Amino acid sequence: MVAYLFPGQGSQHAGMGEGLFDEFAELTRTADKILGYSIADLCLADPDKRLRNTQYTQPALYVVNAFNYYKRVAEQGRPDAVAGHSLGEYNALLAAGVFDFADGLQLVRKRGELMAKARGGGMAAVLNKTEKEVRDILADDGFDDLDVANLNAPTQIVLSGLRSDIERAKDVFEADGSCQYVMLPVSGAFHSRYMTEAQGAFAEYLSKFDLRNPDIPVVANVTARLYHAGEVWDTLVAQLTSPVKWSESIRYLLGKGHDDLVEVGPGRVLTSLTRNIRQDSEPLIVDEPLTSDEQTRTTEVPASQIQSQQSPIGRADANAAGDRRDAAAEPVTNSATNRDLTAAPDLGSGSFKRDHGIRYACVTGGMHHGVASSDLVAAVSESGMLGFLGTSGRTLGQVDADVASLKRRLDQGRPFGVNITHNPGMPGGDDDIVDLLLRHEVRVVEAAAYLSITPALVRYRLAGLRREPSGRVLARNRIIAKISRPEVAEKFLSPPPAELVERLRAEGHITGTEAELSGELPMAEDLCCEADSGGHTDQRPSLSVLPGMLRLRDDAMAKHGYAGRVRVGIGGGIGTPDAAAACFVMGADFIMTGSINQCTVQAGTSDLVKDLLQTIDIQDTGYAPAGELFEYGARVQVLKKGVLFQARANKLYELYKRHGSLDELQPADAEQLQKRYFKMTFDDVFAEVSAGLSVSDVEKAERDPKQKMALVFRWYLDRATQQAIAGAEENKVDFQVYCGPSLGAFNRWVEKTKMADWRSRHVGEINRGILEGAATLLDRKLAEIGTD
Incomplete structure (x- = not known):
């Protein structure tokens, strides 16, 4: 389940809310009228440097948090629960319908004004001490006038009090290092006894407002428990002088099954705190009496009433119908099987999800030429899944910029990976990208199209390898290997080749310790079987490839005796809940989706391509020669409907096989290629190709007419991809778009919903919908066993 978290003071910065004030122009005008100044000017430019002043900070954050929430709700629907840190709690209550935007802003404005008047106070954060250790020091050293104000994380405690006492305590806490x-x-002693005067004035002001009961669960700072009916006024008044129990609030949410905690607002402060809380503490399981509303959530549901997977409902639709909120707090039981209903996070391997730091056993593949863009990868990561950045066809500089952007955007709080597609025609071609990934500390890669293990891949895998005190070998970097052939799978299931390890050690690329430990782990801890996918594919059906790879994995585990189990997932052909459910039933530890993701808002391809893709059916893809492996006869699966690329590319390969040079082509064929396919002469095409080659490669092609012909024909394939991504409408018939039949199946699944239009398809939402549908389908099928 999803909970939204709203940040408080400390997350503000000039420029926050960019683009939102125009999007929510009417509410912006409302805010300006209430505040008496331009909220957009304050947040975007802060010309008078007032943004750090409490009186202005609190309204600014409230407005920006609110706008971010409204935007997210429009895209992904309401959450299952909410919480906010200090000021952010007002946004949580806004989200729960306790008051409207204008009333909430008036309350926040008054709160900020009253808190700003409290002068002479101070606050300090104590890092690396638990609450008990902090309280013991305060008691032992006579700091009776200091209060614990924020319990942000298990070892991040904030103190509040008179500035003189706060300053005096510094030497005491830092004495032992x-x-x-x-x-x-800050200039005030917030969340302490020193806010009592402000508390009284705020209580009087608050009594003038009509405060409704929350309509979704809200966790209160004061109690780290849910607000209940009639408690809003008391709790908000108490919040001013009480500590913010943030660490316990997060643990409480986790204990209630809210595993997907999403920060909504500027910055990533809460994301970082949440990560620390997860690492340093356990979910809080509370045995508390149920309210009458919560009692209804545990009612058994007949199998016949379980939602069918044939009606794809996104989170926004489900919340509009009210069924997501009603099922939020407690497990629902299937009376036909006397077991808890399966939820999407239950699917797949638990160790896979733990090791990669994700909620769902779902991975999105690194589609080439940046179609798997940084926006797409970030959205996948923020939805609790693992996304891979597409790098094939991108320059090293572009990849570097994308990785740096993701590192900033995700603030180390959520995982992401990067694809490396091997090109056998370029030995050592993966060295530069591995250097880049090691420099950026990218912890997982998707290794695609590898037929053998390369030195660069070994170097990546072994970097930072160490033995823990328990004796277990710990790898810092992980590889998910995409495979379809048993002989390739065996190489990734084996330890790194000893000869490569020794060579890398001798050359100083790895340490002696890394070399020594390399024999205790496989090259890849995760394999993804590639079935009938878009792009590069061996056209193997998942029903055949997955069981075979699972047996191969079991044999390798028995042979090598690895400490941890190698996980095996499946990709290719997954576009509906039915397909995902089948994969999990066959034993897949995770699924990988691809084709369906390129027809989403976040995909890095043109709108023109997405318009084509949203109309295809399962029969509308075909096979064409692969550009980078043209001479070898390798094939890729591409879009067939609405374009001529597949037919034209296959004709180029047939001509290449039959002729030794361009000069040997029949005149009619040569004319057709130059006038209709290339719209350029062969000489002009070769000149353009030569501009990107070394002198030696150009000379080689001039000496080898067959190689020259291959370069000219490959130019068409490469250009077809670039034109598709750019959306060059005048060349639409020549678009090359990697795609498998799973997208046709997906289109059929959503054809009667808003997602029939790709502009309503968001990558996190569609993958989560497939998983939720798969969980529902599995329960329904289980309930039906023996009933017919």
């Missing part, structure tokens, strides 16, 4: 003591740039 075991912690950090960071003075915070």
Whole structure:
């Protein structure tokens, strides 16, 4: 289940809310009228440097948090629960319908004004000490006038009090060097006894407002438990002088099954805190009495009432119908099988999800030429899945910029990976990208099209390898190997080749320790069987390839005795809940989706391509020669409907096989290619190709007419991809678009919903919908066993 978290003071920055004030122009005008100044100017430019002043900070954050929430709800629907840190709690209550935007802003404005009047106070963060250790130091050293204000994480405690006492405590806490003591740039002793005067005035002001009961669960800062009916006024008044129990609030949400915690607002402060809380503590399981509303959530549901997977409902639709919220808090039981209903996060391997730091056993593949864009990968990551950045066909500079952007955007809080597609015609071609990934500390790669293990791949796998005190070998970097052939799978299931390891050690690329430990782990801890996918494919059906690879994995585990189990997933052909459910039933530890993702808002291809893709059916793809492996006869699966690329590319390959040079072509064929396919002469095409080759490669092609012909024909294939991504409408018939039949199946699944239009398809939402549908389908099928 999903919970939205709203940040408080400390997350503000000039430029926050860019684009939102125009999008929510009417609410912006409402805010300006209430505040008496331009909220957009304050947030975007801060010309008078007031954004760090509490009186202005709180309204600014409230507005930007609210706009971010409205935008997210429009795209992904309402959450199952909400919480907010200090000021952010007002946004949580807004999301739960306790008050409207205007009333909430008036409350926040008054709160900020009253808190800003409290002068002479100070606050400090104590890092690397638990709450008990902090309280013991305060008691032992006579700091009775300091209060614990924020319990942000298990070892991040914030103190509040008079500035003189806050400053005096610094030397005491730092005396033994075991912690950090960071003075915070505030002028008030917030969330402490020193806010009592402000509390009284705020209570009087608050009594003028009509506060409704929350309509979705809201976790209160004061109690780290849910608000209940009639408690809003008391809790908000108490919040001003009470500590923010943030760490316990997050643990409470996790204990209630809200595994997907999404920060909604500027910055990533809460994302970082949540990561630390997850790492340093366990979910809080609370045995508490159920309210009458919660009682209804545990009612058994007959199997006949379980939602059919044939009606794809996104989170927004489900919430509009009210069924997501009603099922939020407690497990629902299938009376036909006397077991809890399966949820999407239950599918797949638990160790796969834990090791990769994701909620769902779902991976999105690194589609070439940046179709798997940084926007797409970020959206996948933020939805609790693992996305791979597409690098094939991209320059090293472009990949570097994309990775840097993802690192900033995800703030180390959520995982992502990068694809490496091997080109056998370029030995050592993966060295540069591995250097880049090691420099950026990218922890997982998708290794595609590898027929053998390369030195660069070994170097990536072994970097940072160490033995833990328990004796277990710990790998810092992980590889998910895409495979379809048993002989290739065996190489990734084996330890790194000893000869490569020794060579890398001798050349100084790995340490002696890394070399010594390399024999204790496989090249890849995860294999993804590639079935009938878009792009490069061996056209193997998943019903055949997955069982064979699972047996191969079991044999390798028995042979090598690895400490951890190698996980085996499947990709190719997965576009509906039915397909995903079948994969999990066959034993897949995870699924990988591809074709369906390129027809989403976040995909890095043209709108023209997406318009074509949203109309295809399962029969509308075919096979064509692969550009980078043209001479070898390798094939890729591509879009067939609405374009001529497949037919033209196959004709080029047939001509290449039958002739030794361009000069040997029949005159009619040569004319057709130059006038209709290339729209350029062969000489002009070769000149353009030569501009990107080394002198030696050009000379080689001039000496070898067959090689020259291959270069000219490959130019058409490469250009067809570039034109498709760019959306060059005048060359639409020549678009090359990697695609498998799974997208046709997906289109049929959503044809009577808003997702029939790709502009309503968001990559996180469609993958989560497939998983949720698969879970529902599995329960329904289980309930039907023996009933007919």
